[in-house]
Amino acid sequence: MNEEKQAAGGIAEKILKTRADQLARTNHSQKPRGKQITVLEFRLAHEIYAIELTHIRTVHPLKEKKPTHIPGTPGFIKGIINLRGEIISVVDLKHFFNLLDQDSGHSSQVIILSSKDMEFGILSDAIHGVTEFQTADIHDSLPTLAGVQLEYIKGVTANGVVILDDEKLLNDKKMIISL
Amino acid sequence: MNHEDIQKQLREAFKIEAEERIASMFANLTELEKCTDPDNRSRMLEIVYREAHSLKGAARSVNILAVESACQEMEELFSLLKNGKIDFTPDLFDTLHHAVGMVETYIATPDSDQHSIKTAIDALTGTLSGFKDTRSSKPQSAPQPMNELPHKNDEFQPAAPTKTFVKNLSTPDFIRPQPSEERPAGSKSNTPPFMRKPHPMPSNRLSDTVRISTAKLDALLLKAEELITVKQTLNQHLTEIKETLHNFRHWKKISEKSKKGLREISHLAQASPKLNRFFQLYDFNHTQIEETNTRMNDLTKSMEHSSRSLGAMVDDLLEEMKKTSLLPFSTLFSPLPRMIRDISRETGKEIELEMTGGDVEIDKRILEGLKDPLIHLIRNAVDHGIESPDERTRCKKSPWGTIRLSVVQPESNKVAIELSDDGKGIDIAAVKNKALEAGCISPQVAAGLSEAETLALIWLSGISTSTMITEISGRGLGMAIVQEHVENLNGLISISTAPGRGTTFKIEMPVSLATFRGMIVSAAGQEFILPVAHVEHTLRIRPDTIKTAGNKSIIPINGQAVSLVNLADILGLPQPSLPATQGNRRDNATLSAAVLGSGKKRIACIIDSIASEQDVLVKNLGKQLKRIPNISGATILGNGKVVPILNVNDIIASAAGKSLPAVMAEAIETFKNKVKKSVLIVEDSFTSRTLLKNILEASGYLITTAIDGEDGYHQFSSKSFDAVISDVEMPKLNGFELTRKIREHETLGAIPVILITSLDSREDKEKGMDVGADAYIVKSSFDQSNLLEVLERLI
Numbered sequence: 001m002n003e004e005k006q007a008a009g010g011i012a013e014k015i016l017k018t019r020a021d022q023l024a025r026t027n028h029s030q031k032p033r034g035k036q037i038t039v040l041e042f043r044l045a046h047e048i049y050a051i052e053l054t055h056i057r058t059v060h061p062l063k064e065k066k067p068t069h070i071p072g073t074p075g076f077i078k079g080i081i082n083l084r085g086e087i088i089s090v091v092d093l094k095h096f097f098n099l100l101d102q103d104s105g106h107s108s109q110v111i112i113l114s115s116k117d118m119e120f121g122i123l124s125d126a127i128h129g130v131t132e133f134q135t136a137d138i139h140d141s142l143p144t145l146a147g148v149q150l151e152y153i154k155g156v157t158a159n160g161v162v163i164l165d166d167e168k169l170l171n172d173k174k175m176i177i178s179l
Numbered sequence: 180m181n182h183e184d185i186q187k188q189l190r191e192a193f194k195i196e197a198e199e200r201i202a203s204m205f206a207n208l209t210e211l212e213k214c215t216d217p218d219n220r221s222r223m224l225e226i227v228y229r230e231a232h233s234l235k236g237a238a239r240s241v242n243i244l245a246v247e248s249a250c251q252e253m254e255e256l257f258s259l260l261k262n263g264k265i266d267f268t269p270d271l272f273d274t275l276h277h278a279v280g281m282v283e284t285y286i287a288t289p290d291s292d293q294h295s296i297k298t299a300i301d302a303l304t305g306t307l308s309g310f311k312d313t314r315s316s317k318p319q320s321a322p323q324p325m326n327e328l329p330h331k332n333d334e335f336q337p338a339a340p341t342k343t344f345v346k347n348l349s350t351p352d353f354i355r356p357q358p359s360e361e362r363p364a365g366s367k368s369n370t371p372p373f374m375r376k377p378h379p380m381p382s383n384r385l386s387d388t389v390r391i392s393t394a395k396l397d398a399l400l401l402k403a404e405e406l407i408t409v410k411q412t413l414n415q416h417l418t419e420i421k422e423t424l425h426n427f428r429h430w431k432k433i434s435e436k437s438k439k440g441l442r443e444i445s446h447l448a449q450a451s452p453k454l455n456r457f458f459q460l461y462d463f464n465h466t467q468i469e470e471t472n473t474r475m476n477d478l479t480k481s482m483e484h485s486s487r488s489l490g491a492m493v494d495d496l497l498e499e500m501k502k503t504s505l506l507p508f509s510t511l512f513s514p515l516p517r518m519i520r521d522i523s524r525e526t527g528k529e530i531e532l533e534m535t536g537g538d539v540e541i542d543k544r545i546l547e548g549l550k551d552p553l554i555h556l557i558r559n560a561v562d563h564g565i566e567s568p569d570e571r572t573r574c575k576k577s578p579w580g581t582i583r584l585s586v587v588q589p590e591s592n593k594v595a596i597e598l599s600d601d602g603k604g605i606d607i608a609a610v611k612n613k614a615l616e617a618g619c620i621s622p623q624v625a626a627g628l629s630e631a632e633t634l635a636l637i638w639l640s641g642i643s644t645s646t647m648i649t650e651i652s653g654r655g656l657g658m659a660i661v662q663e664h665v666e667n668l669n670g671l672i673s674i675s676t677a678p679g680r681g682t683t684f685k686i687e688m689p690v691s692l693a694t695f696r697g698m699i700v701s702a703a704g705q706e707f708i709l710p711v712a713h714v715e716h717t718l719r720i721r722p723d724t725i726k727t728a729g730n731k732s733i734i735p736i737n738g739q740a741v742s743l744v745n746l747a748d749i750l751g752l753p754q755p756s757l758p759a760t761q762g763n764r765r766d767n768a769t770l771s772a773a774v775l776g777s778g779k780k781r782i783a784c785i786i787d788s789i790a791s792e793q794d795v796l797v798k799n800l801g802k803q804l805k806r807i808p809n810i811s812g813a814t815i816l817g818n819g820k821v822v823p824i825l826n827v828n829d830i831i832a833s834a835a836g837k838s839l840p841a842v843m844a845e846a847i848e849t850f851k852n853k854v855k856k857s858v859l860i861v862e863d864s865f866t867s868r869t870l871l872k873n874i875l876e877a878s879g880y881l882i883t884t885a886i887d888g889e890d891g892y893h894q895f896s897s898k899s900f901d902a903v904i905s906d907v908e909m910p911k912l913n914g915f916e917l918t919r920k921i922r923e924h925e926t927l928g929a930i931p932v933i934l935i936t937s938l939d940s941r942e943d944k945e946k947g948m949d950v951g952a953d954a955y956i957v958k959s960s961f962d963q964s965n966l967l968e969v970l971e972r973l974i
Contacts, residue, residue, distance in 0.1 A: 068821040069705060070800070071750035072808050080800060080813055082821045085405050087813050089803040120803040178805035 012059045016040070020130040035135040041161060042111065042124035045094050048161045049124075050131065055166045057114040058083075059127060062107060073177055078123055081110060088112060090121040091175070093164075097152070115170045122169075131161075138163055185509045185537075186241070192510070193241045194286055195390070200234045201283045203227075208279065212272045221261065228257035234282070240514040245300045246282050252307035253278055271310055278303045396503060403500040404796050406493040408815050411793075413486050415818050420482065424475050428941055431472050434465050501691050506546050508586045509537030515557065519582065522561045529568055529579035530561060536586030541594050542691045548668045549596075549688065552661040556598050556684055557582065559658075564602030564682055574679065576601065592690050593712075599683035605676040607633050634674060638662045666828050669695065669710065697795030697814065697824065700773065701787040702745075703752035706822045708795055708814060713827035715776045717789055717877050719769035734783055736774060743772070744834045745785040750809055769879045775827050782834045788967075789877055797824060809833060856974050857881040857898075861891030861905040861917060862935075871904065871935075871966075878967055888912025892920050900930060901974050904966075907936035907943065915950045922951040931973035933966070 020038060039050035040059070060083055067079030067090045076096035080087050090110055110121035138155035152172070154163040169175065204227050211223045235250035253275060259265045281303050285296045441461060448455040512534050523530040541549075565571075565580030572578055582600045589595055607630055614620050614636045620628075628636075637658050665672040670688040689695060689712065696711035718736070725743060726733045732743040747753075772783045797812045811826035858880045862868040872882045883898065885891035889911040895903060903921060907914035918932050933954045934947045947955040954969045 065819065068813070068823065070804065070807055070810055070813075070823055071705075071752055072810065073804065077804070080804070080821050080823075082815050082819055085408060085815065087798045087801050087815075087821065089801045091803075118802050120801065175803060176805055177803060177807065179808050 016059075016130045020132075036132050037135060037163075038130060038132050039163060040111065041128035041131050042109070043126040043128060044124055048128065049093075049164055050133075050157075050161050051111065051113070051122075051164045051166050053130065055113050055115055055170060057112040057119070060088075060110045060112060060121065062110060062123075072179065077177060078107075081121065083112065083121075088119060088121050089177075090123060092123050094123075113166060113170055115167075118170045118175065120175065133157055133161075133163070185513050188510055189241050189513055191388075193237055193243070196237050197234060197246075197282070197286045200230045200237075201279055201286075204230045204234075204279045205276070208272065208275055212267075224257060224261050228254060228261060231257060240517065242517075243286075245297045245304075246285060249278055249282055249300050249304045249307070252304050256307055256310055265310065274303070274306055274310065278307055400500045400504060403493075403497045406496065407794065407796050410486075410490050410493045411816065412819070413489065417479075417482060417486050420479055424479055425944075427468075427472055427475060431468050434468050438465055501542070502540075504543045505540040505690070506543045507538050507540050508546070511546055511550055511553065512537045512584070515554075515584070518554070519557065519561065522558060526561060527567060528561065528565050530565055531579050531581045533581060533583045534585070535583075536588075539586045539588050539594055540690070541688065545668050545670075545688055545691075548664055549686075552664045552672075552686075553584075553596075553598070555658075555661055557584070560598065560600040560602065560682065564600035564604075566603050570603075574603075588690070592695075594688045594690055596686040596688065597683060598686075599681055601681040604678045604680060604682050605634065605637065605674075606678070607676070610634065610636055634676060637674065669712065695795055695797070696792060698773070698792050699790040699816075699822065700746070701790065702750060703747035704787065705752065706790070706820070707746075707750075708822050708824045709773060709775070710795075710824070710827060711792060713775050715774040715781060717771065717773045718783075719877060719879055720772050720783070720785070721769050734772075736783065741774065741781055741783045742834065743783045743785065746830075747785075747787075749784070749830055749833050771877060771879070775831060780831050782831055784830065784834075795824065856901040857883065858970070859883050859885060859891065859894055859898075859900045859903045861885045861888060861894075861903065861909070861914070863887050863906060863909045867906065874966070875904075875970075880970075888914065888917040891917055895921060895927065895930075896924065899927070902931040902933065902970060904933045904935060904970070907934055907947070914952075915946055918947070918952050919950040931970075933969060933973065935966070 038053045040053060040056055041048055041050045043049075060081070062081070065081070067081050069079045070077065070089075076092050078090040078092045078095075080089050088110075092107075106125050107123040109124045109127050111124055111127075112119065112121045137157055139157070140155050152165050152168050154165045156162050207223045207227045207230070211220060211227065214220050214223065231250050231254040235247055235254055238244075238246035238250060256265070256271070256275070260267065265271075278300075281296065281300045285300050288296055438461070441458065445458060448458045515534065516532055519530055519532045560582050561580075565582070566574065566576075568578040571580065580600060580602055583598070585597045587595050587597075611620075611625055611628065611633050614633075615622060615625055620636070662672055665686055665688070668688060670686055672684060672686045674682065674684050676682040697708040698711050698714055698717075700707055700709055720734055720743070724734055726735075726740075728740070733740045734743045735741075770785050771788055772785050773789070774781055774783050793816075795814045798814060799812050800807065800810070809826055809829045810823045811829075812824045813821055814824055815821055856879075858875055860868060860871050860875070860882060862871060862884070863886055868884055868886075872884060876882050883894055883900070885894045887909045888905070891903070891905060891909075892912060903917075905914045905917055909917075912920070914934050914936065918934065921930060921932055922928050931953045932951065933956060934952045935956045936943065936947075937957070944955050953973050956966060956969065
């Protein structure tokens with residue numbers, strides 16, 4: 001199983017690693033200020049989000065196979081996908097965050113978030129790559145963000161990237177579907 | 180499997196359990212000794228108390244009396260400690276530690292060498308008992324048993340201090356001289372040397388079994404199961420390759436034809452060098468096509484071969500893997516006689532337990548899951564079913580009651596368990612009254628309930644227990660939980676009772692948990708899997724047979740009214756109109772439905788269509804989707820598609836109160852006037868014929884069958900059909916000849932003809948086309964949707 005994961009996730013990881021390395025190099029010249037976090041940036045509707053790499057298991061392309069809808073689940077559960085023989089549920093954050101603009105159908109990638117007790121994928125419209133941020137550069141909140149989202153957000157960077165709170169998403173009771 | 184084997188197996192299981200419990204007791208005792216915080220103390224005390232209790236129970240079930248009585252004493256001591264009746268003293272801890280160690284040694288010792296330790300353990304039991312008797316006063320007897328350890332190996336002294344525990348010994352084995360090297364030299368220490376040291380195991384006994392953690396075994400099983408998907412994928416690819424090959428052959432044919440044409444103008448090439456080059460190029464191309472064709476043929480053949488052997492290997496591997504997790508029912512049976520004896524003694528009843536089918540094997544996980552429900556049912560039977568001897572005599576029954584537990588395997592993948600007693604049966608009126616009292620049903624509902632329906636109330640929680648609470652069964656599980664346990668394991672449970680003659684429970688379980696036969700159906704355009712075990716049959720419903728009763732839709736099935744629901748509706752899928760009108764078969768005059776059964780409940784469920792049946796590997800829905808109504812899991816098909824598996828129990832429950840919505844009722848009306856297409860099936864094999872007939876009828880075709888080519892032609896010319904489906908190899912008139920004859924028919928010759936054959940040869944396919952068949956389907960690649968699709972296209 002591990003080999004399988006590595007093999008399939010290998011390409012994505014390789015790209016991410018190269019990017020991370022490049023970014024790490026450029027950052028090298030700058031003086032590090034405070035803590036640094038490494039995040040994966042992705043686009044969701046018209047906003048750029050980022051999520052720390054800590055809990056990202058892999059990034060899985062959706063290709064032509066849409067997630068299989070599971071009747072009876074809340075709207076933010078997009079369905080289930082086959083991740084190399086394993087079933088993983090996929091969450092549509094656009095729906096979960098009540099983003100008004102919900103043009104679906106363009107989602108191309110699933111970012112698999114995983115912790116000991118929880119695992120799900122989140123849909124993304126496009127993956128932008130791996131970046132590093134100084135925690136000092138992350139602002140606490142942005143008043144323009146909708147209320148429902150705030151609890152799932154760690155902060156916003158100067159150039160408007162919304163850093164999602166991966167722990168909160170993974171531990172949120174609302175995410176567990178037990179009907 | 181004989182009795183000895185069972186005992187051996189049980190003891191092995193007991194050893195594993197005991198090891199865990201002893202480890203926990205050691206750890207907690209040590210902590211307890213160090214700890215001063217009263218809260219923590221009571222928490223740990225509770226743990227050791229429970230461990231001692233459980234170990235006692237386990238020891239009793241394998242009849243290791245020495246351990247049982249030692250644990251009994253420890254349990255009582257812990258209980259006294261808990262209640263503050265006695266105090267913690269170092270002596271007490273020493274003795275407890277010692278006792279646990281002794282139990283450990285005893286269990287780890289081969290049976291033949293156990294006498295020495297048995298005596299020691301019995302001595303300790305006495306000491307433990309001493310602590311209890313002396314209560315908070317310092318037990319003067321504490322060190323005494325330690326002293327006893329050494330001297331009991333010299334000779335047993337039936338003196339006063341040991342007397343208390345002699346009664347626990349079933350056999351006076353210990354009186355025999357003990358092998359001296361096993362025993363410690365006389366020691367006043369509280370921890371005799373042999374207590375902590377593992378008992379020397381005879382080195383010549385190489386075990387032919389190994390202990391593997393179930394987690395590892397399960398992981399292995401899952402891996403093996405995963406191979407099914409690989410196998411299916413490979414078959415899918417093979418089918419695709421064959422299709423490509425088919426197209427390629429067509430290309431080759433065209434090339435051959437044009438080559439013939441070109442030959443006629445080949446003399447022109449001599450005049451023009453450019454044209455000559457073209458001819459050369461063309462020749463080269465044609466040779467390449469031929470060579471590639473041959474190569475592809477060979478490759479396909481070898482791939483077919485590999486696929487077959489891989490498939491067989493995967494099946495074998497999975498079969499073997501599954502066997503590793505199969506256990507015989509005897510492991511479940513063996514503690515039962517003792518249990519029955521104990522309960523019957525408690526209740527003053529005389530009961531005989533008859534058990535058959537102990538050698539039937541079933542998945543370990545299922546067996547474990549069955550244990551509690553079965554024990555509960557047996558306790559119920561003893562407690563409520565069987566009458567007292569006096570009462571039985573009054574009823575002119577034999578004074579002793581009989582409980583029969585039989586296990587049979589009616590099908591290779593199914594196990595049927597029947598538990599019956601010859602007691603007084605269940606008082607149906609009392610059940611109804613209790614249900615009314617408990618507020619589970621309204622008086623109006625109660626009045627309309629049939630006997631069977633009333634009996635089914637017993638499964639509701641809050642009823643069974645309150646009707647029957649007693650010392651024995653009151654503390655067990657409710658019947659609701661029994662049912663839940665069984666159904667969670669994909670089993671079915673049903674009950675029948677006859678007043679004065681007894682009660683019978685029937686439980687049907689799959690042999691293995693992992694795979695089952697699944698039927699791929701679709702609803703609102705989405706595919707789902709129905710477990711075949713829960714599908715009684717599939718049928719086509721003529722809309723005019725649908726009746727409405729109250730707000731329910733009902734159809735008659737075998738003379739019984741069964742409520743009819745729409746699967747898409749139950750699942751909450753948007754469905755603007757009737758399912759079948761959405762599909763391609765607009766001409767269908769009937770609706771597809773599956774009759775689902777769980778226990779005695781059954782419903783008919785309208786579905787869009789039925790695609791095929793296959794082995795399904797259940798996967799859970801991942802960590803996020805803990806429980807979804809109506810969906811029990813998902814599976815991955817050979818083509819990588821993820822399909823949800825339906826939970827029939829849920830669906831039947833959801834169906835209650837649902838009926839066909841008005842929009843469907845309307846659609847049904849407009850639907851009634853359509854005409855069925857009729858198809859003639861010519862097939863000499865009875866099985867194939869029936870299969871085809873069922874598939875097509877389920878899809879709404881009107882079917883006529885013929886048993887060979889001649890019969891087929893006769894039928895064909897005497898009636899009007901929309902299509903003919905024929906086998907190729909048949910007596911009298913084969914499929915090719917039949918097709919040719921049909922084509923020669925003056926008026927009906929244009930009818931679509933589909934040939935179905937096991938001959939997968941190019942020549943035959945071409946021959947089929949030559950005689951004028953519209954389609955040629957090879958049986959090996961045959962799946963229902965393929966045929967239905969072809970048929971739809973042609974008609």
